[in-house]
Amino acid sequence: MKIFRFRGGIHPEGNKDPTACHPIARLPLPKRLYIPLQQHIGEPAAPEVKVGDHVLKGQRLARHQGSVSAPVHAPTSGTVIAIGDHMAPHPSGLPVQTITLEPDGEERWVETEPAVDPFSLTRAEVAARVRDAGIVGLGGAAFPAAVKLDAGNRHPIDTLIINGGECEPYLTCDDRLMREGAGYVVEGVRLIANGLGAKRTVIAIEDNKPEALEAMRVAAAAHPGISVLRVPSRYPMGSEKQLVTTVTGREIPAGKLSAEIGVSVHNVGTALAVCRAVRFGKPLVSRVVTVGGGAIRNPRNVVVPIGTPAADLVEFCGGFTVTPTRVLMGGPMMGQVLPGLEAPVVKGTSGIIALTAAEAHAASERACLHCGRCVDVCPVGLVPLELAARVRAGRIDDAAELGMGDCLSCGCCAYVCPAHLPLAHLFNYAKGEIAARREAQRKAEETRKLAEARRLRLAAEAAAKAARRPARTTEKAETES
């Protein structure tokens, strides 16, 4: 199968070996679980339980609301001891609405939907089961998976791409998942393909994971519609746009969805969750997390209940050998700093990475040399140094003109910059500013429309009044006479 090359990209040090070589371990049940109601892109879920309720494993704790949302389920059986604010796994450290669960240690499952032949289900039934299971994209973006399956019903999908790229350094959870659960992953892939009506399915895996490639090839061998594709290890291969280009040679037009060019992309972890949900009726209540980084004593992959505090994971992996400079949720290229170890694992948490100062290669900022390395590596084709100069000068509109909105925040530019400019940091700020301005503009426009409508209404009322007044005077005259 032909592979197409995307523009730019980098080859960061992988640092995957320390975790990739160990089988996935199971975390003992934590003392407390903190389950945020917002773990996905879109509307937060609405709680359905109250403090003091005893819940069973897999029982729904909060239902989805709005078109883009996902429900949340109990990761184990136990008692709800609080519903309130807890630290979110977000750099701000701001609290989010969180259900605190005290496990009873029995792991008793709620009665799940009966197992069926999943291939007898209609597309709508598959999408409904995926939605009810609370499945979101497990690659990190946490976009509700059912919404993507629905999009497939609106746009014909010819190619389903399963993202086994895992191009972020340190992360190996997808790698281990493919090695240890290839059969389930392939079944999930077939269910998604079925749900989308995709003509062909490509499982794309970076060539730095030969064992996973082999395991998936064996598991997919019996299914002629599925091909396992070895793609080069180049960050950001796992980014949707870049992966679509690599596999199909097509680009997703700016502002469009991949579904609109007939392609849908799902992560391998998502495929496994779909298999569990559709075949066994089990909701998404746990996931595999890579606990790694130079500061972790025994780095490895661990399967953990959603809501487990990061501190439990770190402790299970032997704690820190040295004080880390940063502890991240997600990979080092696009992950976010953890505000504290009390923050819980959520559905989109692919890793807890504790970096030492030596690994980060941090250095103080210097003057931009205009060397253009950022231009060479930008997978979008932006000119980061020009954007940065404008953002720094507060010229956000000029930056938008130069394509700021197209930036993926992949961080390639900042990674290679010899002057150590905080390019991705500046761009995140600028993109936030552009979004805020667009929102302000939309509000102003809305206000203007309302004011205009009110003016028209008042004018119409006044006209009607004026039209009635002579009539009334005539009436008056008539009665008086």
Add this chain to the structure above:
Amino acid sequence: MTTWTPNRSPVAAPHVHGRANVPQVMRTVLLALLPATATGVWLFGWPALNTVLLAIAGCVAAEAAALAIGRRPVGHTLADGSAVVTGLILALCLPPWAPWWLALLGGVFAIVVGKQVFGGLGQNVLNPAMLARVALLVSFPLEMTAWVAPQPLFSAASPGLVEGLAITFGGGPLPDAVSSATALAPLKLGGDFAAGEALLALALGTVPGSLGETSALALLAGGALLVARRIVPWQIPAALLGTLAVLAALFNQIDPAHYPGPLLHLLGGSAMMCAFFIATDPVGAPVTPLGRAIFGAGIGALIYVIRTWGGYPEGVAFAVLLMNAATPLIDRLVRPRRYGRLRTGAPLPLAPKEDGR
């Protein structure tokens, strides 16, 4: 268990970084200039070493003073090494036995007028070393064209350490016996164009000329290192030397008696130095591959034009400065196509012609 106190400053990703940094880039450039510098000092003796040290001293002192006056961190900024690189490049362009004040003045001019008035490293429009070279050339044409014939270090004719200091700091005119014409002189004066043995001399550098520019081979060795380490983009030297060679070959075909062939143009004068070390200064060069190719080709063409029809025997400094000035325009016109968009910036049309693929 070692504990961790969260750092609440909201640092955005990426949290790891490549190994490249500015001081390391500058160190690699210095390393790449070593063969040419060593060859220059070997060929032209102790006075050449004095010139190198004085030009670097002028640059570093001027940079330190300018930073102190501007109340900017002196030590941190000096440590980027850019002032040393500018000083060395300037020295390699000077006559090897330049008087002390020429090298020192050039260094100060390069940093103060060429770089710091614009705001320091990365802000200057024009190449500082070339600006200084041009300023010295138009101000002191006699001193700037006082070429000496090579007299390798420790050979009988080579001045000793003390004698070298006398040449550098003595200030007297050069003895006629050692002054000589450069390899490019025949371009203007007519006469025999280099052939065979002469070309070999140009490659090795055993000809009169600027301190570090005579040995094409030494420069090529350093340049190859820079290209291999990806410190400089290959497009600039390739386009520059290619354009120069093509133009030379073309006119040589038309009239061999008036126009020398490509080898003289490539090996003689400052072409090699320019292609790998001067034109590739990123500060004044475009940032896209196509932009760099246009930039390099422009310099190559200008070098040929100035050498062939201009008033100066060598046109490298003028060519680089002119193309430096064109860089903002090139960067504005040549931008990469953005993902999912046409070159115009409009989104790609939906439903592309699948049959075409």
